[in-house]
Amino acid sequence: MSELFLPQELIRKKRDGISLSDPEIGYMVQGITDGSLTDAQLGAFAMAVFKCGMTMDERVNLTRHMMNSGETLNWDQHNLDGPVVDKHSTGGVGDKISLMLAPIVASCGGYVPMISGRGLGHTGGTLDKLESIPGYDATPDNSVFQSLVKKIGCAIIGQTASLAPADQRLYATRDVTATVESIDLITASILSKKLASGLDALVMDIKTGNGAFASDYKMAQELAQSIANVSSNSGVPTSCLITDMDQVLGHSVGNAIEVVECIDFLKNPNNADHRLLELTIELSAYMLQLSGLASDLQTARIKSMNALESGKAASIFGKMITELGGPSDLLERPEKHLKPMPVITPIRSNSSGYISEIDARAIGLSMIHLKAGRTKSSDAIDHGVGLSNIVSKGQWVSKGDPIAMAHCRDQKQLDYLQLEFPSLIKLDEKEPQLPNLIKEVFKSNQDLKS
Numbered sequence: 001m002s003e004l005f006l007p008q009e010l011i012r013k014k015r016d017g018i019s020l021s022d023p024e025i026g027y028m029v030q031g032i033t034d035g036s037l038t039d040a041q042l043g044a045f046a047m048a049v050f051k052c053g054m055t056m057d058e059r060v061n062l063t064r065h066m067m068n069s070g071e072t073l074n075w076d077q078h079n080l081d082g083p084v085v086d087k088h089s090t091g092g093v094g095d096k097i098s099l100m101l102a103p104i105v106a107s108c109g110g111y112v113p114m115i116s117g118r119g120l121g122h123t124g125g126t127l128d129k130l131e132s133i134p135g136y137d138a139t140p141d142n143s144v145f146q147s148l149v150k151k152i153g154c155a156i157i158g159q160t161a162s163l164a165p166a167d168q169r170l171y172a173t174r175d176v177t178a179t180v181e182s183i184d185l186i187t188a189s190i191l192s193k194k195l196a197s198g199l200d201a202l203v204m205d206i207k208t209g210n211g212a213f214a215s216d217y218k219m220a221q222e223l224a225q226s227i228a229n230v231s232s233n234s235g236v237p238t239s240c241l242i243t244d245m246d247q248v249l250g251h252s253v254g255n256a257i258e259v260v261e262c263i264d265f266l267k268n269p270n271n272a273d274h275r276l277l278e279l280t281i282e283l284s285a286y287m288l289q290l291s292g293l294a295s296d297l298q299t300a301r302i303k304s305m306n307a308l309e310s311g312k313a314a315s316i317f318g319k320m321i322t323e324l325g326g327p328s329d330l331l332e333r334p335e336k337h338l339k340p341m342p343v344i345t346p347i348r349s350n351s352s353g354y355i356s357e358i359d360a361r362a363i364g365l366s367m368i369h370l371k372a373g374r375t376k377s378s379d380a381i382d383h384g385v386g387l388s389n390i391v392s393k394g395q396w397v398s399k400g401d402p403i404a405m406a407h408c409r410d411q412k413q414l415d416y417l418q419l420e421f422p423s424l425i426k427l428d429e430k431e432p433q434l435p436n437l438i439k440e441v442f443k444s445n446q447d448l449k450s
């Protein structure tokens, strides 16, 4: 029947606000994948969806066709003795949680096949952080990836070309046609990739605040509701947590520097930044509860904390690094492999007061300026530069106190950060009200699939 469809007619239909049927969406996704839809048609289609929106049925169908545009992982022949569960974040500044979370959930009996992305725009990417580890192979083939997940309980790798290829082309087009900020397209984009890895349950961390891509709270709510509904309709129980991204998560931004923070976290969880610890444990608790590994959230929190404090999560992290080609003594001697920068200098406050605002987005952009982040996906990045010891909201600082530690290649980079960074931190003589870290939770109605 597909030969009866014409791309321009389906674009016209969507442009005029008429719903597309399942076969019509399937035809468009086929054209995106095999290249028969031109770039111009794809851009026009994305804009028609952006402007006119999609019904829930259309979103579910678009997600399913995009998921099936490439390989999907099947776990049946692996005879796993626990659920396959994952977390995805919409991206933030200093968001390094995946590196600790996957080993924690694996320690508690879950299997976590985590396919992560590179940073784009002001947000950092898990994959870039992992690639700062010498030897780490982030692109093993699917069979190696699946056997590692079975053997260790988790593996974090990059997206392969075989997974949801329709999304790769559509996303690249959206990026250059001002059609990224569409709830319909974001839902299908995220879920097509996540659901292709054969999950039993999914937890979404939807960030909101000045460092988030959904800076507007209403947009974060709409996205959470949309993702919970579509994944539920696709048979995967999902919880979406809306979480605060109005400041850097943890104390560091960069790549190698964030890996060092993760290693410290895994080795000494009780010394970790309290927001980083709270969110990691909360996301883990939702993953355990949703996938049936804990009867309730409180039990799940205790299990997650035990996995950290017993050192089990650290040991699984170490195994994952070694199995993927990284150094076997990374946990013991991180400084040997994640080499300190030649210039490490405190940045000092120009005045005194409580930290009342932190412009996380601008901090992320400053990392792009230093080449720790990229403006287009083909850019090479510098894994070494960044900031550590970044202050938190509500903290008191006196004039001259350090507000961060700059890790730079040279004096020019340091001069830039010393001028720029203090202007991104606002002080107030009144102690500010601190926002809730977890603002709201949206759940799908679906029970764990049998």
Ligand code: URA
Pocket (backbone or CB within 6 Å): 090, 171, 180, 185, 186, 187, 189, 190
């Ligand atoms: N992340 C994705 O993978 N896709 C989007 O559309 C937006 C964020």
